[in-house]
Amino acid sequence: MSESPIWHPFTQHGLGEPIPLVSRAEGAALYTQDGRRIVDGISSWWVTTHGHCHPRIMAAIAEQARKLDQIIFAGWTHEPAEALARGLREIMPDELTRVFFSDSGSTSVEVALKMALGFWANRGEARHRIVVMEHSYHGDTIGAMSVGARGVFNAAYAPLLFDVGRVPFPSEPQATYDALERECAAGAAAFIVEPLVLGAGGMLVYPPEVLAEMRRICATYDTLFIADEVMTGWGRTGTLLACEQAGVVPDLLCLSKGLTGGAVPLAVTMASEAIWEAHYSADRSRTFFHSSSYTANPIACAAANANLAIWREEPVAERIATLSLRQEERLTSLSGHPAIANPRRCGTITAMELGSGDAAYLSDLGPHLMAHFRQANVLLRPLGNTVYVMPPYCIEDADLDALYASIREIADALTR
Numbered sequence: 392m393s394e395s396p397i398w399h400p401f402t403q404h405g406l407g408e409p410i411p412l413v414s415r416a417e418g419a420a421l422y423t424q425d426g427r428r429i430v431d432g433i434s435s436w437w438v439t440t441h442g443h444c445h446p447r448i449m450a451a452i453a454e455q456a457r458k459l460d461q462i463i464f465a466g467w468t469h470e471p472a473e474a475l476a477r478g479l480r481e482i483m484p485d486e487l488t489r490v491f492f493s494d495s496g497s498t499s500v501e502v503a504l505k506m507a508l509g510f511w512a513n514r515g516e517a518r519h520r521i522v523v524m525e526h527s528y529h530g531d532t533i534g535a536m537s538v539g540a541r542g543v544f545n546a547a548y549a550p551l552l553f554d555v556g557r558v559p560f561p562s563e564p565q566a567t568y569d570a571l572e573r574e575c576a577a578g579a580a581a582f583i584v585e586p587l588v589l590g591a592g593g594m595l596v597y598p599p600e601v602l603a604e605m606r607r608i609c610a611t612y613d614t615l616f617i618a619d620e621v622m623t624g625w626g627r628t629g630t631l632l633a634c635e636q637a638g639v640v641p642d643l644l645c646l647s648k649g650l651t652g653g654a655v656p657l658a659v660t661m662a663s664e665a666i667w668e669a670h671y672s673a674d675r676s677r678t679f680f681h682s683s684s685y686t687a688n689p690i691a692c693a694a695a696n697a698n699l700a701i702w703r704e705e706p707v708a709e710r711i712a713t714l715s716l717r718q719e720e721r722l723t724s725l726s727g728h729p730a731i732a733n734p735r736r737c738g739t740i741t742a743m744e745l746g747s748g749d750a751a752y753l754s755d756l757g758p759h760l761m762a763h764f765r766q767a768n769v770l771l772r773p774l775g776n777t778v779y780v781m782p783p784y785c786i787e788d789a790d791l792d793a794l795y796a797s798i799r800e801i802a803d804a805l806t807r
């Protein structure tokens with residue numbers, strides 16, 4: 392039996408892999424208790440946008456913690472949540488008039504799905520079917536898994552997952568459009584999609600015009616369009632929202648990860664006025680029946696307000712543009728390498744496949760890559776044989792170089 396009683400997420404403890412103890416973090420660096428400095432190449436699983444322990448976010452948390460820790464949010468409110476909702480209304484699309492709080496990306500997706508179904512139920516129309524894109528990931532709760540790709544991650548739970556319509560990933564967009572149009576014409580309630588980049592599905596990138604066309608098809612048949620920007624939001628793809636690049640506004644928008652700059656858990660689902668109105672009534676049976684104990688936790692809201700202030704007052708857009716260029720340069724320097732295939736970039740994210748084509752998540756290459764990166768003191772966590780770099784926006788050149796040097800090293804080793 393191992394010493395720690397902790398059961399870690401997405402971790403096969405039987406493989407006996409070391410689990411480093413991190414005691415401190417700053418900017419793009421993690422410091423372990425045994426004295427190592429690790430470059431965070433994946434923003435600690437896609438959450439850390441501006442950098443670890445950003446002083447303004449840390450100060451906001453400390454200050455809020457002295458005033459109000461937590462309060463029931465059903466029928467009560469507080470200034471950090473009110474300020475955050477106002478702040479989100481200012482920077483998010485005008486059409487998204489309502490803000491519902493929850494705690495994680497998965498719950499923001501559950502909320503969006505329930506709002507979509509509630510919308511149709513309250514209008515007395517029998518539309519229940521949810522349509523999704525192949526290779527999508529929307530979280531690990533039962534509903535979020537139901538709308539995500541099926542595979543080894545959820546085979547054991549498959550009998551409990553609800554049925555959805557699936558459209559192919561748009562490597563050939565017309566096939567996606569045709570499938571989506573069939574589903575929408577048959578009365579699909581909602582289509583949920585990750586805009587521009589399918590994250591956990593392997594950093595699969597598709598162009599803005601495809602997003603725009605999918606949005607247009609949904610609108611034609613009144614199928615609600617849910618944008619899961621949990622990963623893509625907050626500048627990751629080069630713009631505040633990935634949807635902006637396609638000029639589309641969803642009916643429902645899921646945000647989490649970078650909402651607090653990655654400091655503490657918080658999520659929101661933003662909804663159009665029509666979805667709000669379908670629930671707004673003196674009839675209690677039309678209430679939106681969803682809550683969690685820590686809905687809109689004041690300390691988390693204070694962190695998110697500090698994030699908004701950083702977006703307003705610091706040159707975040709410039710940092711993102713610069714990082715995107717620096718990422719492109721380093722990606723280019725690797726392209727043509729015989730062990731690297733399909734190098735691609737979307738905004739601040741780069742990705743590539745390593746080794747020979749077997750992309751299965753459980754391929755033997757995965758653990759081998761992880762061991763290599765661990766030994767190189769970089770935090771990179773490949774998805775199968777897909778290696779991607781998604782650093783905090785503040786990363787310095789030397790650290791970015793260290794990430795790519797470690798990728799080149801393993802690519803060289805694979806070639807030999």
Ligand SMILES: *Cc1c(COP(=O)(O)O)cnc(C)c1O
Binds near residue numbers: 529591620647648
């Ligand atoms: C990470 C992620 C989620 C789930 O978020 P959690 O906070 O881990 O529950 C949902 N959708 C997308 C696109 C994600 O990348």
